[in-house]
Amino acid sequence: MATALPAATDFTGAAVTEGQFKTAITSLRAFLAEMLDTTGGGASTVPLALTVSSASTALRITQTGAGNVLVLEDSANPDSTPIVVDGAGIMVTGHTAAVDTGSSNIRSQIHGTSTSLAARHVTNWGSNTGGAVSLFSKARGDTIGTPTALTSGDDIGVQRYFGYAGATGSWVEASRVEIVNTGTVSDATNGVGAFWRLFTRASGGSLTERLRVDAGGNIYQNDSTNANMTLGLTLNQGSADDEILALKSSDVAHGVTNTTETDTFGFLKKASATGGGLQIGGMSENATVTALQFLGVGDTTVTKSTAGTGIFSFDAYENDGSATAAALTTNSNMAVFRSNTTTRFILDADGDSHQDVGTAWTNFDAFDDVQLLTDLSVQVSRDDDPIRREFGALLHYNREALTRAKLVTFNDDGHHFVNMSKLTMAHTGAIRQVGAQVKALLADMLRVTERLTAIEHARV
DSSP: OOOSOOOGGGSOSSSOOHHHHHHHHHHHHHHHHHHHTTTOOOOOOOOOOOOOOOSSOSOOOOOOSSSOSEEEOSSSSSOSSOEEEOTTSOEEESSSSOOOSSOSOOSEEEOOSSTTTTOOOOOOOSSSSOOOOOOOOOOEEEETTEEEOOOTTOEEEEEEEEEEOOTTTOEEEEEEEEEEEESOOOSSTTOOEEEEEEEEOOTTSOOEEEEEEOTTSOEEESOOOOTTOSSSEEEOOTTOOSEEEEEEOTTOOOOOTTTSOTTEEEEEEEEETTTEEEEEEEOOSSTTSOSSOOOOOOOOOOOOSTTOOOSSOOOOOEEOSSSOEEOOOTTOEEEEEEETTEEEEEEETTSOEEEOOTTOOOOOTTSOHHHHHHHHHHHHSOTTOHHHHHHGGGOOSOHHHHHHTTSEEOOTTSOOEEOHHHHHHHHHHHHHHHHHHHHHHHHHHHHHHHHHHHHHHHHO
């Protein structure tokens, strides 16, 4: 087996003999046969190196027939996973020919029977801040190397994802990512703009745009424009009526799954399926954790007028019927507080408050209401308050009685909480009792006056 060209030392003397020449030709033929494997004798052990120093093309392969231009194999012919350049210029890695998996005209194909074999890996090993790059470019002009400017709406780059559905459906595009030129193209280093959009397909549905990031940085889900947004996030849930935004945590398991999933601690959804409105939901696991907390931090003001502001501001408007949010009309409900779906407290546009007392109204007729209020005032006053010094020794009702009457909750830290609803009832009872006493006194005074008048007339 020849492994090298004949050595120059094979030719001796001043003239080459016929025998030497014949030996050299025989050795050369054996070398070339092994290098080119023309004898079918198996893999060559002769390395092939091509060194060219020329201004012209170093190597040209011209295929004028129907076969492949180039086949590179790493096992005995036929290799089922070679690198092939076919007659159309398509480079195929991992298969013997180009395959139609959505499009058979793509210039480069990679095929494999595992994730690693059907993968493309690009690595930057440089001591620099740059990473590996996958670059997509687009120009018009129809002549390679002679570009003309884009037009708004041109795709700059597209990635498409196909799955095989079967013999009938064949290869179906399930998802797509597009980078699309937008705006006016100008001859400048920043003269091309673009937006990004993602398409997906539900099984049995159509390929639909689901997400878009526009040239200004706005993000749209199931939408593409928002005239009232300069920079932000727009979510469009179509005709769906459940949560449009859910906040989750693996630390949470509140268990109220008829409202939301157990690990959801907050959500946003429509208040009405067809009427709109916003429901803000907060979920907690136990009574010591606030379910919905509003936190406001800002500078304070002491203005007490219709122009006053505060750390929290709740603004209520009504639809005036002409696309304008207007001030509430007289007596309109501005805010309501409900237990489940039962309204318990209403604040109206005039500043009036209305509370549902149901069957819980207490007249406090078993108490001397004026004394009750006096004792309450003493009990909740500061130690240095004059009313405590003046009336402290005259208390008729102790703390236990005030607590049983549900007028106040006493706390060890001195911050006592008065039940304002019960206090209003006690005020009403005190006024009624005082009014009854005044009425009785007036009646007594009238009788006395009448008797004095009768006596006076008798004397005359």
